[in-house]
Amino acid sequence: MESQSETSQTMSTLKLPVLKIGEFDLWSMRMEQYLTFTDHALWELAWKNELKAKSTLILAIPDEHLLKFHACKDAKSLWEAIKNRIGGNKESKKM
Structure with missing residues (x-):
């Protein structure tokens, strides 16, 4: 089981997905995963x-x-x- 500090460290190393023109589908999947993981x-x-x-x-x-x-x-x-x-x-x- 991951400790509180390990979870915080993992979350802080994640980069927010940035939307690029023509890549909405990929971005939306990544963004959903990011939001699900962070909160x-x-x-x-x-x-x-x-x-x-x-x-x-x-x-x-x-x-x-x-x-x-x-x-x-x-x-x-x-x-x-x-x-x-x-x-x-x-x-x-x-x-």
């Missing part, structure tokens, strides 16, 4: 919060509209898509 609890909490937010929004969408929002990857883009498609149209504002 697993924070990374997991953010992932759980994202999942909960998106799931809550999905459950609130009527079945007949659900397929329109299937492509949304995260809660923020889902929220914006719902707002643009349903909340911001002229017909809904008249009602």
Whole structure:
């Protein structure tokens, strides 16, 4: 089992992945690993919060509209898509 000082030393020797043009996929994999290693609890909490937010929004969408929002990857883009498609149209504002 690794001691506290060994873990701190390992973490301090890690270099933050720097994004380069055309290498987003590789960078995102490295960044996820970096964040998971340096602060697993924070990374997991953010992932759980994202999942909960998106799931809550999905459950609130009527079945007949659900397929329109299937492509949304995260809660923020889902929220914006719902707002643009349903909340911001002229017909809904008249009602």
